[in-house]
Amino acid sequence: MKGKTNDRPDREFRWLAFVLSLTLSAGATAQPAQTNLSETHAPSAPGQPQKLSFNKEIAPIVFEHCSMCHRPGQAAPFSLLSYTDVKKRARQVAEVTGKRFMPPWLPEKGYGEFAGDRSLRPDQIEAIRRWVADGAEEGAAADLPPLPRWTEDWMLGKPDLIVKLPQPYSLAPEGKDVYRDVVVPIPTTERKIIKGVEFLPGNWKVLHHAFINIDPTRVSRRLAEKENPPGFNGMALPETAVMPGGQTLGWQPGKVPSFSPEGLGWVLETNTDLVLQLHLHPSGKPELVQPAVAFYFAQTAPTNSAFRINLNPLLIDIPAGQSDYVIEDKYLLPIDVDLLSVYPHAHYIARRMEGYALLADGRRQDLLLIKDWDFNWQGDYRYAKPIFLPRGTTLGMRFTYDNSAGNVRNPNHPPRRVKYGLQTTDEMAELWFQVLPRIPYERALLAQGFFGHLAEGTIAYNEAVIQENPNDAEAHVKVGRGRLFLGQMPAALEQFRAAVKTDPKYDKGWYDLGFLLLNQQHFDEARDAFEHVVKLNPDDYQALGNLGNIYMQKGDLNQAEANFRAALRLNPDDRVARGNLDLVLTAKAKAGK
C-alpha cells in the first residue's frame, strides 16, 4: 500500500503544484478606428496653418483615449467629456500628454504591438499642443462626434459568479502607499472552467493596481486570520497563492478585460480562496475599498493551456550611487509557441526595460521597450496578434536600474546598496512571457525545461546569499530544493542537513529534510524530521500527513490513522490526507474481516 506525499511548493517552485491548470487571457478587443491627423496639420494656405478645433480634431482623440477613465464613477479625478471640461484643463492636458504621463501607457510604440494601446501618436500629441497654443477653440457643433457608449457595470456582461470583499478595507488618508492582500473564499460547489475574469476596484480613486491570485490551500486564509483579518499587508504572498495556470490576472485603470478563446479556459477547483493584492494610494481623506471579482464560466473543457515563462533573475546587487546597473536573463525555447502577453515588473529604481527574442537565424525581434519605468502604472500587455516563436528562439530581458541620488523615485536617501527582495525598498527584475504551446502536449517539455532554468537561478542566488551569511538556513533550504528539482539528491540532502544544523528551530528545514528522506524511503530518519516539524509548528498539517504516510508505509495503521485525522482536524480540505485516511480505513476494514 502506498500513499501520496504532501508536497510544499516554494515561491520559486510554486508552479509545481499548478502545472496542469492553465490558460490565457485573450479575446480580441476591437481597436477603435484612428483618425490620422497628419492631413489636418496641413496649412490651409501657405504660411497660415489651419486652426484646430475641439469638435473636429481634439474631441475624437479625447473621447477615444481619455474619456473612458475621465468620466463620473471611474478612476480619473475629473471628467473629460465635453469642450467645457477639456477647455478648463487645456494647459494641463497639453502638458501631461506632451510628457506622455497621460494616457498612462509605458511601452514604446514600435516594440511590440499591443491590444488596447491607450497611448497617443506623436501627431495626436502635437494636435493637442497646437490646439491649446491657438486658444483652444470649440469649433462648429456639427463637427462634434458622439460620445462613445460605455458599459456602466461589468464590461464582460452579466457574471456567472461575483466574489466581493465582504467588508470594505479602510485606507488611512495619508502616508506611504499600502500593499494590502485580502482573502475571500470562492463559493463554488463544483469544478468550473473559467473563460473570463473581471475586476471592479470598489474605489477607483485610491486603487492603483491589483493582482488576482487563487489559493487552493488554507495558507493565505490562515495568514490573514493571524495578521489582520480579512487580509495581511505587504507585497509578499504565500507560496500557495498564485495566478492560476498561465494567467496574468492583473488590473490597472483603463484595462479592458477580455474572454479567453474557446478551449483555453482555466480550471477553478472548489474550496479555493481568492487572494487579491491591492496597491493603494492614500487620497488625503479616509477611504473605503471594497473590490469585487466577476467570474465567467466556459462550457468546454480546455484543449490547450498557456504557460508563463517568468524570467526573474535574482542575483541583483546594485551599489549605492550606480546609475546604470544592468540585469539580464535569457531562456532558450525548447518548443514552438505563440507569445500572447508580457508583464514587466520591478520596483522604484528600475528605469529601462527591454524584452526581446533572438531567433535561430540571429535576428532580434523586439517584444517590449519601456524607457522610463513607473511602478505606479505597471500592467500586463497583450499582443494585438500572437507572435509565433519557433523552438530554438531565445527569449531575453535586459533591465537597467538607477540607484543614484539623481533618480527622484529612489526610495533611499541617501542611496544605499539594493538587493533582490519583495519590499519596495528592495528590487526585483521580472519579465513574464505568457506563451501558448503550438502542440498542447509539448507544454510539459517547456515546463520541465523552464523550471530547470528557474532552479539554476535559485541555486546561484542562494549560494551567493550563503557566501555572505553561511548561517542562512532558509538559503540552504532553497539551494536544496533547487538541487532536488535537478535530481541532485546527495547535494540536496547536504543542504537540508546544513539548514537544520545551522538553525535547529527552523521547521521548514526539517520539513524538507523529512520530505527527501521519505522519498528515499529512509522512514525512521524521515519520521524524526517530521516530528521535529510538529514540535516546532503544531499547525503543520502537511507534516502530520507525512507522519501518517510513514506509519502507513511501516504498516502501523493505528498511528497512521491518528496522524491523518490530526492533519484533517487542522485542515479539513487536505485532499492528500483525506485520500490516505480512506486507504488506511479500507485496509483496516479488510484486516478486520
Add this chain to the structure above:
Amino acid sequence: MVIIGLSACRSVETETVKAPATNAGMNPGTSLPGVVDLTGHSVNPFQMAPARAVLFIFVRTDCPVANRYAPEIERLYRRFAPRDIACWLVYPDADTTPEEIRRHLHDYRLSLKALRDPRHELVKRAGVSVTPEAALFLPEGVEVYHGRIDDRCIEFGKERPEPTQHDLEDALTAVLQGKPIARASTPAVGCYIPELSLHDQAKSEGDNSGHKTGETEPQK
C-alpha cells in the same frame, strides 16, 4: 483695484528675503472685492484680526495632487495657527459652489477657513499658478514666500516616496523666528489654475453683485 508690486514679490530662487521685511508698497487695505467666504460675504484677509503672517493655500476640490496634501495642510494649520499665522484655504475655481467646498472640507477633514476667489484676485496677488500652491504674506501685505508645500512632487505624476524639503514649513518657521527665508519662491507642481474665461468672469460678477461685507462665518 490696483495691484502694486507684484513682480517685486516674485523673488528669484536664490534670493533671500529678510522677514519681517519693510512694507514694499503693498497696501494691506487694497480692496479685494471678489474674495468671498462661503456665505458670499466679501473678505479681506489682510484686514482681519492681527497676525504675524497670512498664509494662503490654493486648492481645488477635484485636484488629486492638492487632495493628497490635505492631511499635511491640516497639520501645518494646527501647528502654525496657534502661533498667530492666519491660515486660509483658497478655492480659485469659479464653478465650485460653496456647498461643494463645504463637502470637500468635511471629507478631507480640513478645519481652515475657506475663501472663494472666483475673480482670481488672490491668485494674481499671490502669483500662484497651480493647486496646491502656498503664498505667505507679512501682515503689511508683502509676499515673502510662494510655491510648493514640499518637494514630494517633481512633476505631474512623478513623485518621491517622501519629501526631502519642507519649503513651506521652513518659510513659516523662518518668519516666526525673524530669520531669512532660504528660498522665497519654489516651483509648485499640481493642477493648473485655469485662466478666467469670459464665462467665469461674468459668473463671478453675478455671484458678487451687491456683495455684503462682514466677518467670515466660522467653519466648524
